Amino acid sequence: MRRPSLIIGGLMLVTAFFWSTPFLWTLVASFRPQSAGGIGMASLVPDYVPTLGHFKEAFETGDFGVYYVNTAIVAFGILAVQIVTISLAGYAFARLSFPGRDFIFYVFLLQLMLVPPILIVPNLRTIVDLGLYGSLLGVMAPYFASAFGTFLMRQTFRQIPRDFEEAAVIDGAHWWQTLWHVLLPMAKPGLIAFSLVSLMAHWNEFLWPLMVLNEPSTQTLTIGLASFALGTEGGREWGLLAAGTLLVMFPLLALFAVFQRQFVNSFMFAGLKG
Amino acid sequence: MTSVAAAQTPPIDIAGRPRRTLRVRLARRTWPYLLLAPSLVLLAAFTYLPIARVAWESLHDRPHGTAKSLFVGLGNYAALFHDKAFIQSVINNLIYAVGTVPPSMALALLFALALQSSSRINAMLRAILLFPSMVPLVAAASLFFFIFLPGVGLADYYLAKIGVRGFNWLGDPDIALWSLIAITVWKNAGYYMLFYLAGLQTLPGEVLEAATIDGANGWQRLRHVIVPLLAPTTAFVLVIALINVLTQVDHVIVLTKGGPSNSTKLVLYYIFEQAHENFAAGKAAAASLLSVAFLLAMSIVSLKTMERGAHAAS
Numbered sequence: 001m002r003r004p005s006l007i008i009g010g011l012m013l014v015t016a017f018f019w020s021t022p023f024l025w026t027l028v029a030s031f032r033p034q035s036a037g038g039i040g041m042a043s044l045v046p047d048y049v050p051t052l053g054h055f056k057e058a059f060e061t062g063d064f065g066v067y068y069v070n071t072a073i074v075a076f077g078i079l080a081v082q083i084v085t086i087s088l089a090g091y092a093f094a095r096l097s098f099p100g101r102d103f104i105f106y107v108f109l110l111q112l113m114l115v116p117p118i119l120i121v122p123n124l125r126t127i128v129d130l131g132l133y134g135s136l137l138g139v140m141a142p143y144f145a146s147a148f149g150t151f152l153m154r155q156t157f158r159q160i161p162r163d164f165e166e167a168a169v170i171d172g173a174h175w176w177q178t179l180w181h182v183l184l185p186m187a188k189p190g191l192i193a194f195s196l197v198s199l200m201a202h203w204n205e206f207l208w209p210l211m212v213l214n215e216p217s218t219q220t221l222t223i224g225l226a227s228f229a230l231g232t233e234g235g236r237e238w239g240l241l242a243a244g245t246l247l248v249m250f251p252l253l254a255l256f257a258v259f260q261r262q263f264v265n266s267f268m269f270a271g272l273k274g
Numbered sequence: 275m276t277s278v279a280a281a282q283t284p285p286i287d288i289a290g291r292p293r294r295t296l297r298v299r300l301a302r303r304t305w306p307y308l309l310l311a312p313s314l315v316l317l318a319a320f321t322y323l324p325i326a327r328v329a330w331e332s333l334h335d336r337p338h339g340t341a342k343s344l345f346v347g348l349g350n351y352a353a354l355f356h357d358k359a360f361i362q363s364v365i366n367n368l369i370y371a372v373g374t375v376p377p378s379m380a381l382a383l384l385f386a387l388a389l390q391s392s393s394r395i396n397a398m399l400r401a402i403l404l405f406p407s408m409v410p411l412v413a414a415a416s417l418f419f420f421i422f423l424p425g426v427g428l429a430d431y432y433l434a435k436i437g438v439r440g441f442n443w444l445g446d447p448d449i450a451l452w453s454l455i456a457i458t459v460w461k462n463a464g465y466y467m468l469f470y471l472a473g474l475q476t477l478p479g480e481v482l483e484a485a486t487i488d489g490a491n492g493w494q495r496l497r498h499v500i501v502p503l504l505a506p507t508t509a510f511v512l513v514i515a516l517i518n519v520l521t522q523v524d525h526v527i528v529l530t531k532g533g534p535s536n537s538t539k540l541v542l543y544y545i546f547e548q549a550h551e552n553f554a555a556g557k558a559a560a561a562s563l564l565s566v567a568f569l570l571a572m573s574i575v576s577l578k579t580m581e582r583g584a585h586a587a588s
Contacts, residue, residue, distance in 0.1 A: 004492075009395075012388045016402045019460065022417045023405060025428050029420075042420075042431035085316065088309040098306040108313070111321045113573040117521040117542060118565050121549045121558045122324035122331070145316035175305075204410035206524040207542075211550060222412040226528050229416035238420055245416050249409045256408055260401065263408075264468060 026249075029242035030054050041238045054243035058228075061240075064247055066217060067224040074139050074209070074220060075202040079195055081144045086194070087187075089145075090153025091179055095165075111147035117207060124211050138212045139220070143202065149194050156190030157183055192262055196255070203252060221248045325566060331559035350556035360561065362536045363544040366451060367519065370540060373455035374462070375515045379508070381463040386470035387496070400467070407465035411524035418457050419529060447537035450530055454538055457525055462518065466511045473507030474500075516572055520565060541565060 024044055031050040032041065058064050092098075093105055116123070123142050124133075132138030160183060168178045184191070206222040213219055219227075228244050231237075256263050332350050334343040354360050385403055389396045406414060421428040422443035433439060443453045477500065485499045501508075523543040526532060532539035532547065539547075541561065549558035 008388050012385075012399055015385075016399045019464075020402050020405065021428070022414070022421060022460075025421070026417060042426055042428045044428075085313045089313040092306045092309040096306045096309075098303075101306075104310060104314070107322075108317065111317055113517075113569055114321055114325070114566060115517055115521050115569070116320070118562060118569060119321065119324045119328070121545060121555070121562050122327040123320055124549070125327065126319060126324065141316075142320035145313040145320075147317070150313060200408065204412075206410065206412045207527070207546065210527070211546075222410050222524075225410075225416055226412050226524075229412075229419050229528055241416060241420065245413045248413045252408050252410075253405070256401075256405075264404075 026242045026246050029239050030246050032239050034239060054239040055247070057240055058244045058247060063216065063219075064221075064224065064244065067219055067221040068247075070136060070218060071203060071221040073136055075199050077136070078140045078143045078202050079198050081140070082146050082149055082194075082198060083191065085145050086149035086153045087179065087184060089150040090157055091183065093150065093154040094157035108147045108150055112151070116142055120208055120211055123208075127212055133212065134214045134218065136213075136218055139209045142208070143198075146194075146198070149198070152190050152194050153187065156187045160186050189262075192259075196259060196263055199255070200252060325563075328559045328562045328566070331555055332563050335556045346556070350560040354557050354560045354564075357557065359536055359539060360541075360544055360557075363532075363539040363541045366537070366539055367541045369451060370455060370458075371516065371519045373452065374458040374519060375512070378459045378463040379466055379511055379515060381459065382466035382511070383470050383501075383504070385463065385467040386474055387500075389467075390471060390474050400464075400471070403464035403467060405464065406461045411461065411522060412528055414457060414461050415525035415528040418453070418525070422453055422529075444530055445534055447534045450534060450538045454525055454529065458518075458522075462515065466515065469507050469511050470504065473504045477503050513573065517569065520569065 021044065025042070028044055028046045029041055031046070031052070031054070032048050033051045034053065089108070093101065127133055127138040127141065130138075130141070132141060164182050164186070165178045168182050173181070204222065205220075206226065209220045210223050210226070213223065225244050225248050229241055333345060333347060335346045335349065336343045385400075389400050389403075424430060424442050424445065427443075429443065430439060430441070433441075441449060444450050481499060481503070482495060485495050490498070521542060523540050523546065526538055526540055526543045527546070530538040532543050542565070545558050545561045545565070548554040548561065
């Protein structure tokens, strides 16, 4: 028994190292001083005195500060509206009975399958018609409702015993007071799971913002990084590209380090992203 | 997934209170719909109406410089299927699916099997394998931009040390699609591993023990016990993987722009290009509607498979 498990362990170590080489390279290259002709930039060995020069340059030439702000506005703006819409809809599906409930629920579920990227062409037309072309609001609008989030909140609310709400109702609380003061605090695990998935999906998104945004001042991190990558094509600025990539990934990796367990759980929940 | 739409729990009894005014009663009736209204309006605006719009646009054409749309029947579809670039993109997407889905799922299962016992080192290795799925596809692409750089990139730098050289990873039409496939497998295998890890936890231990007692070796247990029991997980991962195949083209945009000579053009990139660069709205709409139809058909089939798988496993 001992021997095979040692071999498997060794193989997994090698695989994990191999898997992580792109990240190791980014880390090593982003702190490597600029060298003539980019020779040796591919080395994974940090045989140099680290420098922050590439990061400084990324902020100066790439406007990474603006990209960060824009990306944060998009990701957190979407999340804020989503929390309102999915809580209301999740509450309605979990706690109320009304004609057509099951049918409407199926209408919601259908959206789980019709992932937004497929509809970029007509959605762009809608955004133009609404006068939102080029604005961050235009990037956010298609995501304000989330079938996945509604589904998740419905499940979460249904796991909460009714006694709590009934006590609140007897005390004369309105439905929104019970929702706000009783149900939502108890639904926190579900909300956190959804928030992580939503933030990550929209922090990482590229194609849709690329289509909607048309000015440098409104660009997001992923668009900035892409134009950065295309701009370094000819040159020796690999350290700069590595630093830029690290800047885009860093918040996610930090979030992952803090919320590792919730992340894994919400990933499992999600499957189909919010 | 079967219990999704069922409404088991009874609603709060709000009917028992006497002497309500008409206004209050009307409010009670309508407020579930008011709660749903924000979501429904948004879903309609950005999911359901767009499908109708795409369907309408796919049957119409608006020649340059005119404001009026002409009904052209299936003309756009005919044009689509006569467009070599579209046919090529469908073929590419099929190769891409075959190249990415089975390998990343097989790797995911192997990773999960190797790392399923909980120990500190396994947790760390799992996190490392999961990392690629957390970063934006654009970031992954910009890393691989350098890795695949001919001559001085990471791949060639280390391959040269063992005497292998001369690949033009992204510039050779025969290789470029496979380079993108490699990125995709690298990025997704760890994510799918999560589902297999969860699936493995639900396996009944006694079945595995029984198989071991009966003298089944590791391979036989995997082949005849573990894989069949994991069928529901596999079906679920397969859906996600196939959706990814159709909906993720960020790396194509950053790395190859569909080239060289259309060899990496995937369907969604083709749609993006028609709409964004060629302004061929009709063809883009026709291709979009076909994609929507494909996604729906696939979802229905896989949901059915999943239900059957769940029954077989229980």
